Amino acid sequence: MKLWFKKISIVMITFITLGMFIPPTYLDTNADGAKGLDDSDSDPDLSSVSDGEGDLDDLELNEDDLTIDDDLTDGESLDEVIERITEEAREHTLKKLGPKIARQVEDDVLSAILPNIEEVLNTLVEQAGDSSYQNFVVAEEPSGGYGERIFNIHDSEANEDVAKFHVRRDNRPKNGYWFNFHYHLSSDGFEEHHELGEVYWDKNTPPKWMS
Template sequence: MYEIEGDSMKKWWQKTLVISVALLTFGLITPNHEIWDALENGQASNNSQGSNIQTNNQPNTQISAVVEQEISTEDELPQQTIESILFAAKEQSYIKFGSRIAPVIGDEFEDRIFPKIEEAIQQTLTRMDNESIKYLSISNQPSQNGEKIFHITNEEDGQDLIRFHVRTEKRPQDGFYYNFHYHTVEDQFVAHHTLGDIYWSKNTPPKWLS
């Protein structure tokens, strides 16, 4: 190991490190203000030590601080995974609705149902560790004749974690309703967790995906 002398060279090394992190993660992790602040603070701390940098092991302290910042940044990846799942969840819902149902129930779905879907997904994922979240996937084939909208699966073991469904119900005197609900692995998908109902009309609704 050797020491690079001069403030400009040290700043160049620090910025190179952050840029390298961004390149190695293919843009998934971008240098944020916290990383830059940590690097600047580390630089100021080292400069204040003067000639005692080597005797007080300051280079090792600086490296540790940088590594901690990299780990903290990597922790953002599960949040990106969650956001991707939420985006795909809405996309699969509208695929399920199709072009005939979506214009009729879309606004009410956005206002009342999807926020509860988001909440159910968030509650499920917060009980998982970051490493497991990285292996989650969402199904991309809503059922045309059945209730399935989408399922969230752990690709490591192929186990579904949570299943989101919608059921068409005909209620006497009222007409047709869409009942949105979900099932979870915690009770082996037995319990029916209601998200809400959306009224269609007294006329028979179109088929899903139509």
């Protein structure tokens, strides 16, 4: 009985001892595995894959931006062209007057002349047809001194003037000086004077343009 119990005790002790024993090779294997996981975190190849995913996201965003830019660069609408050249025409007209003349007649020019200029510009754009009106630009600077030019409407695609807007000084005996605003069209070789209106200055000689 004691011998049998002794054998059983030896077997149990051996089993417990083997269960708690971890071979050195197993420990080395686990250590290498853990090191491999740590190395993968700092592996430049793996990092580049992660960074590459970020670059793809950025690329998609840039492509969207390009799409928006393409939309913005589409041709101007008829109303946008009219608004653009009308604003530039107004700036050129006031620049033509110059400070000395503008102080006296600016209000008259803005109320009596500019609306007629805008009406002519609207007609020119509407008659252009298709999308050629998108090529219309306000060209040429106003001439100083005693020159008549205010501005030209130029077709940048055809490289030719469509209309020329001028102002002339008229000295009428006993009636003083008047500013005669008019325009010329390419359709008649710029020969005809198409009236825009007149603004009275004074009986005294007006200053030079743009002075």
